[in-house]
Amino acid sequence: MLYPLKFTPILKDKIWGGTTLSKFGKQLSGATHVGESWELSAFDDQPSVVASGALKDNDLSELIEVYMGDLVGDHVYEKYGNYFPLLIKLIDAEDKLSLQVHPNDEAAWKEHQSSGKTEMWYVLDAEPGSTLTLGLKHEAKRSELEQSIFNGHFPDLLYTVPVHQGDVAFIPAGMLHAIGAGVRLVEIQQASDITYRLYDYDRRDAAGNKRELHLNKALEVLDYSANKEPLIDYTPKVNGAINLVSCDYFVTNLLCFDKCIVRDYAPLDSFVVYCLLSGSCSVETDLGNTALQTEETVLLPAMCNDVKLTPLSRETRLLEVYVP
Numbered sequence: 001m002l003y004p005l006k007f008t009p010i011l012k013d014k015i016w017g018g019t020t021l022s023k024f025g026k027q028l029s030g031a032t033h034v035g036e037s038w039e040l041s042a043f044d045d046q047p048s049v050v051a052s053g054a055l056k057d058n059d060l061s062e063l064i065e066v067y068m069g070d071l072v073g074d075h076v077y078e079k080y081g082n083y084f085p086l087l088i089k090l091i092d093a094e095d096k097l098s099l100q101v102h103p104n105d106e107a108a109w110k111e112h113q114s115s116g117k118t119e120m121w122y123v124l125d126a127e128p129g130s131t132l133t134l135g136l137k138h139e140a141k142r143s144e145l146e147q148s149i150f151n152g153h154f155p156d157l158l159y160t161v162p163v164h165q166g167d168v169a170f171i172p173a174g175m176l177h178a179i180g181a182g183v184r185l186v187e188i189q190q191a192s193d194i195t196y197r198l199y200d201y202d203r204r205d206a207a208g209n210k211r212e213l214h215l216n217k218a219l220e221v222l223d224y225s226a227n228k229e230p231l232i233d234y235t236p237k238v239n240g241a242i243n244l245v246s247c248d249y250f251v252t253n254l255l256c257f258d259k260c261i262v263r264d265y266a267p268l269d270s271f272v273v274y275c276l277l278s279g280s281c282s283v284e285t286d287l288g289n290t291a292l293q294t295e296e297t298v299l300l301p302a303m304c305n306d307v308k309l310t311p312l313s314r315e316t317r318l319l320e321v322y323v324p
Contacts, residue, residue, distance in 0.1 A: 258315045
């Protein structure tokens with residue numbers, strides 16, 4: 001019954017969102033501030049729902065309950081149970097996001113009975129002059145950062161870098177960060193939506209209210225060390241895979257190919273997610289076949305062993321994600 005699964009995107013209005021996700025095939029239905037498209041989620045309140053095939057209209061949480069290790073991998077199911085460990089999003093930052101931080105597992109469990117949030121970004125598009133903020137320029141004390149926020153000098157402490165299409169950043173829990181205006185990216189993260197805002201530019205929502213800040217909580221979980229490598233240095237490998245991020249929560253590889261390639265997942269004990277970055281391709285598996293267009297996401301059950309990828313355009317790029 002299992003096969004490569006596509007899900008209906010869950011669109012999220014955000015004060016900083018825009019309309020660019022429509023260019024990536026998302027149906028915005030007239031909305032003008034869509035900031036996120038949740039491509040893969042098993043949150044209790046908004047789980048992803050299968051878009052087509054025999055399992056259409058079933059949500060991801062239901063499928064894990066039924067198929068368990070066959071879907072997510074025995075190792076993953078033993079560790080996480082019916083809890084899908086990742087959340088995968090597309091983000092359209094028409095305006096800049098708040099300066100924020102996420103707690104680690106220990107702090108998140110103590111305060112929210114939830115996992116923490118470690119994440120990574122792959123930049124799909126960036127307008128000229130766009131930036132990412134990725135931690136601190138130099139090691140700081142809590143009192144120094146707190147004082148800089150009150151006196152307005154905190155930008156001097158931040159590691160803010162120009163950003164371009166194809167840039168990759170790893171944001172472990174505790175790192176202060178922000179996405180600048182004009183950036184569109186893929187976000188791969190732990191399945192947690194806990195965010196502590198330190199600064200939000202005194203913005204007001206549609207009702208005229210300022211968004212809540214969480215200064216004390218943020219300062220409690222923040223990593224005050226310097227970030228020495230804000231962006232990941234990598235060179236794409238044609239017709240092969242290059243690792244971008246390997247951490248306790250996920251592994252992400254970049255696949256670039258202009259001819260057929262085969263991926264062997266027999267040694268893995270995990271589901272695999274493909275996020276198509278550019279081009280189009282067919283995906284042939286022992287559980288069934290599908291095709292991917294730019295910015296589509298597909299979940300390959302852990303039962304998949306060999307996967308044949310055939311480009312349907314000159315060069316195709318995709319992210320390959322699984323749980324180690």
